[in-house]
Amino acid sequence: MQTxxxxxxxxxxxxxxxxxAYKDPRVSRWLRLFTLCVVAYAFSPIDLVPDFIPILGYLDDLILVPLGIYLALKWMPNEVIAEYRAQAAELAKKEKPKNWLxxxxxxxxxxxxxxxxLQFLAERFI
Structure with a gap:
């Protein structure tokens, strides 16, 4: 459990x-866009698949978000990651930002x- x-x-x-790091000019546009999507979804207060749906509800939290983080970090230049690690530790101590957009x-x-x-059902059954 500690692990x-x-x-x-x-x-x-x-x-x-x-x-x-997603705003850093050393990061390519496509990687910035991908990173922005990963971060925005992770900080979003609402999941695409709600957690109350059995199994699928936690699938995004357990697989999609970590996979997105892993891929973004893998593709990100090492010097960019090293530069922002110290700032990230300070930011993580504060409250997690919410992405209401x-x-x-x-x-x-x-x-x-x-x-x-509703339209589909109305056309079929009414």
Whole structure:
């Protein structure tokens, strides 16, 4: 259990490294975009797949977010990562930033899906 807690703290610290590094001009545009997506989704207050859905609800938290962090760090230049590690430790001590823009986008997707489903059902059964 201690290993899992340690890994979760490391993952959180690495997420803050990405949060700071995605604006760095030494990082390519595509990697910045990918990193921005990973960080925005991780800090989003709303998950794409809600946690109350069995198994799938925790899949994004246990697999997608760590995989995104891993890939972004793997593709990021080492000097950029080293530069932001110290700042990330300080930032991680504070409260986690919330990304309400991505949360709003996910809510919009849910509403659009619900409206589409209602229209689909109305055409089929009415």
């Amino acid at each position: 899992w807690k340690r890994r979760a703290k490391e993952l959180k610290r690495e997420l803050f490294v990405l949060y700071l 991505v949360g709003g986008l996910i809510i919009f997707l849910y509403v659009a899906l619900f409206v589409w489903l």
